[in-house]
Amino acid sequence: MNIDNQVIETLEELEAFLHLIESGALGLDGVTGVALATSNSDGRPFVAVLGDKHQLLLGRWVSQHVYDNGKEIVRNGSQRKH
Known part of the structure; x- marks a missing residue:
């Protein structure tokens, strides 16, 4: 699995x-x-960046708090302005 070792701990980091x-x-x-x-393999939560055919391009571990509370942020995308 292509998951780096960094962990996203907060919703702001997500x-x-x-x-x-x-x-x-x-x-x-x-x-x-x-x-x-x-x-x-271990039930650990992560954010998955997907390509076509749903293959994993990149993953990053997330805290349980981010997994439980970050679904809307992932669904709607970043609210930051470019």
């Missing part, structure tokens, strides 16, 4: 991460979506 994805700052090609998910 929003900043989404802004990086939306602005193209991470250099990912073919991004088609973002989702909150849990690892099949």
Whole structure:
């Protein structure tokens, strides 16, 4: 799994991460979506950056608080202005 070791601990950090994805700052090609998910191996929550055919392009671990409360932010995207 392509998940880096950084952990998003707050909703503000989640929003900043989404802004990086939306602005193209991470250099990912073919991004088609973002989702909150849990690892099949240990149940640990993460934010998944998805490409076409729903393949994982990049993942970043999130705290349980972010997983429980960040669904609307992920669904609606970053509210930061470019």
